[in-house]
Amino acid sequence: xxxxxxxxxxxxxxxxxxxxxxxxxxxxxxxxxxxxxxxxxxxxxxxxxxxxxxxxxxxxxxxxxxxxxxxxxxxxxxxxxxxxxxxxxxxxxxxxxxxxxxxxxxxxxxxxxxxxxxxxxxxxxxxxxxxxxxxxxxxxxxxxxxxxxxxxxxxxxxxxxxxxxxxxxxxxxxxxxxxxxxxxxxxxxxxxxxxxxxxxxxxxxxxxxxxxxxxxxxxxxxxxxxxxxxxxxxxxxxxxxxxxxxxxx
Ligand code: GLP
Numbered sequence: 001x002x003x004x005x006x007x008x009x010x011x012x013x014x015x016x017x018x019x020x021x022x023x024x025x026x027x028x029x030x031x032x033x034x035x036x037x038x039x040x041x042x043x044x045x046x047x048x049x050x051x052x053x054x055x056x057x058x059x060x061x062x063x064x065x066x067x068x069x070x071x072x073x074x075x076x077x078x079x080x081x082x083x084x085x086x087x088x089x090x091x092x093x094x095x096x097x098x099x100x101x102x103x104x105x106x107x108x109x110x111x112x113x114x115x116x117x118x119x120x121x122x123x124x125x126x127x128x129x130x131x132x133x134x135x136x137x138x139x140x141x142x143x144x145x146x147x148x149x150x151x152x153x154x155x156x157x158x159x160x161x162x163x164x165x166x167x168x169x170x171x172x173x174x175x176x177x178x179x180x181x182x183x184x185x186x187x188x189x190x191x192x193x194x195x196x197x198x199x200x201x202x203x204x205x206x207x208x209x210x211x212x213x214x215x216x217x218x219x220x221x222x223x224x225x226x227x228x229x230x231x232x233x234x235x236x237x238x239x240x241x242x243x244x245x246x247x248x249x
Pocket of ligand 1 (some may be wrong): 036037038066111131139
């Protein structure tokens with residue numbers, strides 16, 4: 001695992017874009033796993049700029065979103081489907097049939113989880129998994145718990161996660177209690193993993209993820225076992241990660 005520390009958010013996004021663009025150029029039909037949230041916004045903007053400049057083509061790229069709230073329709077502005085369409089898909093030449101997302105409105109959510117896991121496998125797995133990290137070190141919606149859940153599954157969101165995500169909702173009480181998330185196998189089988197972390201709100205999570213025990217109590221810590229994982233964090237987020245873990249810049 002590599003840990004790159006940048007001065008701030010913009011530099012983090014530059015470094016992330018460089019890595020993702022490299023994958024897109026090497027494998028024009030690559031499969032991307034996409035997180036929502038504020039961390040990857042700068043990266044997504046840079047991918048749009050590269051596309052507009054004619055540097056990269058998305059016509060053969062396939063995307064899988066990491067998670068979705070249960071009970072939110074994809075037209076709901078707080079859904080990850082809405083976020084992904086607005087901040088990633090719109091303006092790129094992605095094919096509609098290459099946009100894959102779990103359906104948080106499915107009547108049989110267990111079957112929907114199975115369908116989604118199989119779709120990831122059928123696509124050949126994920127080439128580049130883009131992750132953020134929750135303040136409690138969750139990735140996707142893999143919350144701290146007694147064990148890692150390998151497959152796409154239903155999650156009961158922790159109070160910490162609901163509180164952290166309340167900023168996106170008009171009323172904090174509207175934050176759903178349940179979500180669907182890719183599991184740890186879906187994430188760990190990705191050929192490349194890129195985790196982005198910015199700002200002081202992520203300091204504690206990064207210490208748990210990078211410098212602590214590998215434990216389901218800090219889900220992101222499992223990335224310590226991934227050969228192709230790169231963490232790009234700004235100084236505010238990485239400031240308590242021991243310097244010896246920082247990859248030489
Ligand atoms: C949510 C998402 C995660 C995301 C995290 C951090 O809980 N399910 O996938 O990584 O928030 O979001 P942000 O980047 O906005 O801090």
